Amino acid sequence: MPIDARAALAAAPRRAEIAWNHKDVQLYHLGLGAGVPATDPDELRYTLESRLQVLPSFATVAGAGTAAFGGMGADGIDVDLAAVLHGGQSVRVHRPIPVTGRAVQTSKVAAVYDKGKAAVIVLRTEAHDDEGPLWTNDAQIFVRGEGGFGGERGPSGRLALPDRAPDRTAERPIREDQALLYRLSGDWNPLHADPAFAKLAGFDRPILHGLCTYGMVLKAVTDTLLDGDVSRIAAYRTRFAGVVFPGETLRIRMWRVGDGRVQVAVTAAGRDDAPVLADTLVEHS
Numbered sequence: 001m002p003i004d005a006r007a008a009l010a011a012a013p014r015r016a017e018i019a020w021n022h023k024d025v026q027l028y029h030l031g032l033g034a035g036v037p038a039t040d041p042d043e044l045r046y047t048l049e050s051r052l053q054v055l056p057s058f059a060t061v062a063g064a065g066t067a068a069f070g071g072m073g074a075d076g077i078d079v080d081l082a083a084v085l086h087g088g089q090s091v092r093v094h095r096p097i098p099v100t101g102r103a104v105q106t107s108k109v110a111a112v113y114d115k116g117k118a119a120v121i122v123l124r125t126e127a128h129d130d131e132g133p134l135w136t137n138d139a140q141i142f143v144r145g146e147g148g149f150g151g152e153r154g155p156s157g158r159l160a161l162p163d164r165a166p167d168r169t170a171e172r173p174i175r176e177d178q179a180l181l182y183r184l185s186g187d188w189n190p191l192h193a194d195p196a197f198a199k200l201a202g203f204d205r206p207i208l209h210g211l212c213t214y215g216m217v218l219k220a221v222t223d224t225l226l227d228g229d230v231s232r233i234a235a236y237r238t239r240f241a242g243v244v245f246p247g248e249t250l251r252i253r254m255w256r257v258g259d260g261r262v263q264v265a266v267t268a269a270g271r272d273d274a275p276v277l278a279d280t281l282v283e284h285s
């Protein structure tokens with residue numbers, strides 16, 4: 001059986017020692033489109049080692065994605081990569097991520113939901129270093145065609161948008177080669193690079209990594225509403241509601257909804273505002 005929920009949930013957490021330095025952080029930020037214009041002091045915070053800060057979404061790639069792909073091969077989970085889409089993601093940072101770090105990361109399957117036509121696997125990753133906890137991530141992995149095994153349907157997690165105009169709107173173009181650059185941070189899924197594999201998965205051409213959109217949007221919110229200061233971010237969650245293609249432009253609408261929260265909706269600007277990110281919330285100080 002491709003998904004054995006009981007075996008997946010009972011499996012011991014996987015443990016990995018991970019390390020990163022300024023180059024990993026700079027490459028990750030460049031993969032999100034940072035550094036344009038190259039001499040803009042606001043962009044240098046993401047690109048120049050002497051001023052570098054780390055976007056909290058870096059937690060999703062630290063250790064070059066070991067947790068994500070380790071989870072796909074966890075006990076009880078044997079699925080076809082062409083059936084896998086990233087369904088949702090949350091990150092909570094317990095303190096700012098250092099530019100250079102070494103940590104122990106554990107990951108385990110925290111839930112397996114049966115959505116009828118699909119299964120949703122929740123993969124939880126926690127990291128700590130000598131000073132204590134660093135981050136807790138949940139990745140929701142949507143596996144088409146693997147539902148119907150008689151499991152719980154799980155929560156819907158929907159978040160209604162405020163009934164008013166957004167406080168701010170930003171647009172962010174995606175470079176044609178952005179997925180090729182982003183994948184160097186550790187997500188080597190051919191879905192984002194190989195047209196033949198993308199076809200197998202049902203797409204006309206390679207699609208952008210969900211986590212690339214995720215990082216681009218966090219950067220846009222930080223730069224637009226949080227003075228470009230990543231240390232103000234505590235948590236960030238989203239649902240990947242529709243695919244994005246390299247070369248498109250993201251339209252990012254933001255609402256301040258009180259108590260240090262920004263709600264966000266993201267659409268593809270050139271495709272009739274087709275939904276891209278839904279149920280998206282940034283928590284900040």
Ligand SMILES: CCCCCCC[C@@H](O)CC(=O)SCCNC(=O)CCNC(=O)[C@H](O)C(C)(C)COP(=O)(O)OP(=O)(O)OC[C@H]1O[C@@H](n2cnc3c(N)ncnc32)[C@H](O)[C@@H]1OP(=O)(O)O
Pocket residue numbers: 060068069084085086087088115118120139140141142153154155156187189191207208209210211239240241242243244
């Ligand atoms: C770090 C870990 C990495 C993990 C490995 C990932 C590797 C990466 O390289 C892969 C990627 O980056 S893929 C790119 C990013 N993801 C996407 O582009 C997906 C975009 N979303 C879609 O296409 C559809 O929403 C789609 C297809 C997801 C769902 O659309 P529909 O089939 O129309 O679903 P719908 O009928 O609306 O809902 C059925 C039930 O499923 C739940 N659901 C829907 N979208 C979900 C989503 N995105 N995540 C989780 N659950 C989701 C619905 O809530 C519904 O259940 P319920 O009725 O209980 O509410």
